[in-house]
Amino acid sequence: xxxxxxxxxxxAPLVVGLLASGCGGGGGGAAxxxxxxxxxxxxxxxxxxxxxxxxGGGNVLKAMFTGLVAYxxxxxxxxxxxxxxxxxxxxxxxxxxxxxxxxxxxxSPVTANSFVKAWNYAAYGPNGQSTTSxxxxxxxxxxxxxxGEEAEGSGPPPTATEMSGLKVIDDLNFEVTLKAPxxxxxxxxxxxxxxxxPESFFQDPKAFEEHPIGNGxxxxxxxxxxxxxxxxxxxxxAGKYKPQINGIEFRIYNELETAYQDLVSGNLDFxxxxxxSAMVGDKWKTDLQGRGESKPILSNNALQVPLxxxxxxxxxxxxxxxxxxxxxxxxSTVFQNTYEPANGWVPGGxxxxxxxxxxxxxxxxxxEKAKQLLAETGFQGPITITSNSDGGHKxxxxxxxxxxxxxxxVDCVFNPVPTFSEFLKMHDxxxxxxxxxxxxxxxxxxxxxxxxxxxxxxASSNYMRYSSPEFDAAMDRADQxxxxxxxxxxxxEAEKVLAKDMPSIPLWNQKASVGWSERLDxxxxxxxxxxxxxxxxxxx
Numbered sequence: 431x432x433x434x435x436x437x438x439x440x441x442a443p444l445v446v447g448l449l450a451s452g453c454g455g456g457g458g459g460a461a462x463x464x465x466x467x468x469x470x471x472x473x474x475x476x477x478x479x480x481x482x483x484x485x486g487g488g489n490v491l492k493a494m495f496t497g498l499v500a501y502x503x504x505x506x507x508x509x510x511x512x513x514x515x516x517x518x519x520x521x522x523x524x525x526x527x528x529x530x531x532x533x534x535x536x537x538s539p540v541t542a543n544s545f546v547k548a549w550n551y552a553a554y555g556p557n558g559q560s561t562t563s564x565x566x567x568x569x570x571x572x573x574x575x576x577x578g579e580e581a582e583g584s585g586p587p588p589t590a591t592e593m594s595g596l597k598v599i600d601d602l603n604f605e606v607t608l609k610a611p612x613x614x615x616x617x618x619x620x621x622x623x624x625x626x627x628p629e630s631f632f633q634d635p636k637a638f639e640e641h642p643i644g645n646g647x648x649x650x651x652x653x654x655x656x657x658x659x660x661x662x663x664x665x666x667x668a669g670k671y672k673p674q675i676n677g678i679e680f681r682i683y684n685e686l687e688t689a690y691q692d693l694v695s696g697n698l699d700f701x702x703x704x705x706x707s708a709m710v711g712d713k714w715k716t717d718l719q720g721r722g723e724s725k726p727i728l729s730n731n732a733l734q735v736p737l738x739x740x741x742x743x744x745x746x747x748x749x750x751x752x753x754x755x756x757x758x759x760x761x762s763t764v765f766q767n768t769y770e771p772a773n774g775w776v777p778g779g780x781x782x783x784x785x786x787x788x789x790x791x792x793x794x795x796x797x798e799k800a801k802q803l804l805a806e807t808g809f810q811g812p813i814t815i816t817s818n819s820d821g822g823h824k825x826x827x828x829x830x831x832x833x834x835x836x837x838x839x840v841d842c843v844f845n846p847v848p849t850f851s852e853f854l855k856m857h858d859x860x861x862x863x864x865x866x867x868x869x870x871x872x873x874x875x876x877x878x879x880x881x882x883x884x885x886x887x888x889a890s891s892n893y894m895r896y897s898s899p900e901f902d903a904a905m906d907r908a909d910q911x912x913x914x915x916x917x918x919x920x921x922x923e924a925e926k927v928l929a930k931d932m933p934s935i936p937l938w939n940q941k942a943s944v945g946w947s948e949r950l951d952x953x954x955x956x957x958x959x960x961x962x963x964x965x966x967x968x969x970x
Contacts, residue, residue, distance in 0.1 A: 464663075464676025464968060466950070468700040468961060469689040472656050472682050476639035479625040480552030480559040485871070485959075488622060489702075490659055490680055493963050494535075494644035495625035496669050498526065498545070499616065503965070506728075506875035506957045507782050508617050511669055512540060512626070512645070514602075516619070521611035521912065528602045532668045534628040535649040542604035544626035544645075546596045550574065551632070552623060555588050561623035563883070563890050564873075567615060569595030569607045611910040613917040617876045647673045647964050656682050671964035678963055690945070694718070699947045700961045709766040714945060721953075722945040724768065728872030728957045729940040730777045730880070731769075733815065733830075733865035734894045737933060742864075744807045748932035749792045751813070751865070753800035754837040755830055757793070761938050764826045768943050772936035775928055776880045776921065777872075780957050784877050784918045788925025789936050797837035804838050811840030814864035818853035819846030823867055857893040868893070868934065875957055877921040881905060885928060896933035 473487030479495055482488050498513035510516065514529045532540035551557055553565035555575035565571050570593035576586040595607035608615060618624065626645060631638040642650050647669060648661035662677040681698065683689040686705045692698035694717050704722070708714035714722055733751075735742050742748060757771035773793045778786025813834055817823040824844060831842035845864070847853050856862055870891070872879045882905055883889050887897040904927050908920035928934075942959040951967040 465679055466675050466677070466699045466961075466963070466966060466968065467679045467681055467697075469683050469686070469698065469702060470659070470680035473659075475560065477642040477650070477659075478559075478631075478635075478639060479622045479627070480548065480557075480561050482622065483560045489960055490661070491622045491625070491644070492646075492960060493648040493661055493678055494642065494646045494650060495622055496532075496644075496646040496667075497621070497624050497626075498528075498619040500620050500670070501875060501957065503954055503956050503962050505782060506780055508620055508875075509670075511620070513619070516616050518616075521613045521615070521910070522608050524606040524608075524615065526604055526606065529668070530602060532645060533666055534626075534645045535643045535664055536628060536630060537666075538628050538630070539601070540626050540645050541601045542598045543601070544628065545624070546598050546604055547632060548625065548627035549596060550592045551627070553593055554591060564618065564621065564623045565593070567608045567610075567612050568593050569609050571595075571609070610906070611912075613911050613914055614876045614878045614909065617914070618874050618879075621873045623873075647671075648678055651677070658682060669964065673964055674967040675963070693945055693947060696947055696949075699950055700953065701945050702942070702955075702959050702961070704768075704943045704945055706766075708945075709768060709943065712766075714943075718945045721948065721950075722943070723953075723955060724941045724943045725955065726770065726777065726779050727940060727942040727955075727959050728777065728780045728875060728879075729870065729959070730772055730775075731867070731869045731937045731940070732772070732775070733935040733937060734868045735865050735932075735934060736860065736862040736894060738860050738895050739863060741809070744809070745930065745932045746803045746807050747809050748935060750800045750804035750807070750809075750838065751834065752789075752792050752932065752935040753794065753796045753803070754834050755935070755937070756795045756833055757938055758795070759833075760826055760829050764829050765938070768941050769938035770941065772938050775885070775925055775934070775936055776877045777939040781872075781875050781877055781918075783915055785922060788922060788929060790926075790929050792929055792932060793936055800837055801839065804840070809840070811838075811842070813840060813842040814845045815842065815866065816845040816847060816853070816856070816862055816864060817867035818850040819848055827867070860895065862893075865935065866893075871958060877918060878905075878909065881921060881924055881928075882909075885933060894933045896931070898927060898931055898933075901927040901931070 471486035474484050475481045477487055479491050482491055496511050499508040500511040501508055512532055513526055515527045518524045552559045552561050553571055553574050562575055573590035574588050574593055597605045628643050647667045649664045651660040651662050653659045659680040663673045689701050690705045690708055693701045704714050735748050761769040761771055774786050774788030815827050827844045834842040884891045887902050904924035908917050908924055911917035911920050942955050944955050946953040949968050951969045953966050954962045956962055
């Protein structure tokens with residue numbers, strides 16, 4: 431079976447039910463007990479950093495683990511956290527020095543070996559970890575996982591158990607050698623896949639899954655599947671920001687509306703997505719009286735196009751469809767302005783130093799030119815747009831189809847498939863016969879996370895089967911740029927290749943629309959729509 435990094439699909443505000451499972455609980459975290467309650471979803475896998483790529487488990491792990499770097503909540507700029515220094519002269523060999531005094535929740539020290547063993551475990555193919563591809567830049571990855579994401583029992587057997595590019599110098603120092611220079615590598619290191627693991631994990635992984643042990647500001651206390659996960663403050667936490675609360679309760683909800691009603695009634699402290707009923711007419715502003723926020727985050731949506739279908743091989747067909755879509759009209763009417771029209775494949779405003787707008791004229795609404803382009807290709811239609819039907823996507827897809835019919839004069843229909851898992855299966859089987867929904871949540875604040883994993887030849891989420899030597903070469907040049915500024919400029923050049931080829935059609939970028947209770951003081955949201963647990967306080 432193919433092992434895929436889960437495409438961090440992001441549901442629209444209309445999507446509610448698919449975001450959660452289980453039942454919502456009543457009763458809020460009382461200020462006097464210092465516990466903050468937040469809405470959540472049931473984690474897909476056990477709480478292991480190397481095997482978690484979705485938000486239900488990821489949000490818990492972000493509170494339990496701290497990486498070599500963290501990200502400023504306002505600017506998204508990375509800063510050293512467990513790392514004292516990350517030095518390189520060529521962006522290929524990185525010398526990493528750890529700060530002394532960091533410990534895991536069982537009291538054991540965080541050492542260079544804690545990182546090197548954890549990374550080797552995650553990358554080793556037979557371990558079947560979902561984050562394996564994040565380590566593909568490291569020298570020796572091809573030997574421990576020769577099948578890449580295709581491995582998981584069906585690829586060639588590994589010829590090594592450890593990556594040759596990782597070398598422990600002493601307890602506080604280790605060295606990383608990459609296959610080729612990669613200026614973005616230090617930015618990646620705050621993602622939970624790069625977290626350290628204690629020795630107890632390697633001695634008994636199953637026991638760890640029952641009671642995970644991290645090095646972050648909060649430690650695991652208790653879990654009731656489909657109901658809640660409870661964490662408590664770790665008093666010996668060595669990070670920059672010491673928690674101001676005693677703990678967190680992640681509550682699993684079936685319906686976002688239920689969570690919202692708990693918030694309004696004071697039985698829940700934070701909700702990371704407002705339901706559609708609250709968005710209509712900005713009702714949430716009345717309900718919450720200033721206890722909410724809507725801000726851009728690192729997330730976008732697109733229509734991927736099956737390039738294995740001859741009908742869509744001409745890029746002018748894809749460009750015409752893109753120019754026939756009035757993104758502003760749909761984001762204002764269907765999404766109540768909680769989304770912003772996309773003008774490229776990388777969302778601007780959240781990634782430090784990146785200039786958006788890579789799509790150029792092809793993402794501008796221009797029905798006259800769209801119709802002219804399509805006429806040049808001889809395309810007759812119809813157009814079928816596919817998505818899972820359990821995610822509330824019907825409204826916006828039908829809105830797009832209406833615009834395509836009006837502006838291109840070809841028939842367009844929504845093709846719903848019953849479940850998300852069946853939808854994913856269609857990707858693997860190249861079963862699409864028209865554009866299909868695609869959502870992405872960035873794992874770290876860098877342009878590379880929106881391009882490399884999706885549009886490189888054979889990339890893990892390249893369901894279009896797009897393959898462009900020109901784009902791959904442009905990405906190589908950007909990856910190997912001497913500075914992040916130069917890398918950003920060159921990622922912009924790579925986007926221009928996408929604009930010419932149009933393998934997917936950018937649609938919109940998402941905002942985080944969140945709310946909090948009267949008990950919280952200083953609630954802020956990070957670039958990935960998470961409450962900042964290290965800085966939030968409870969009113970006395």
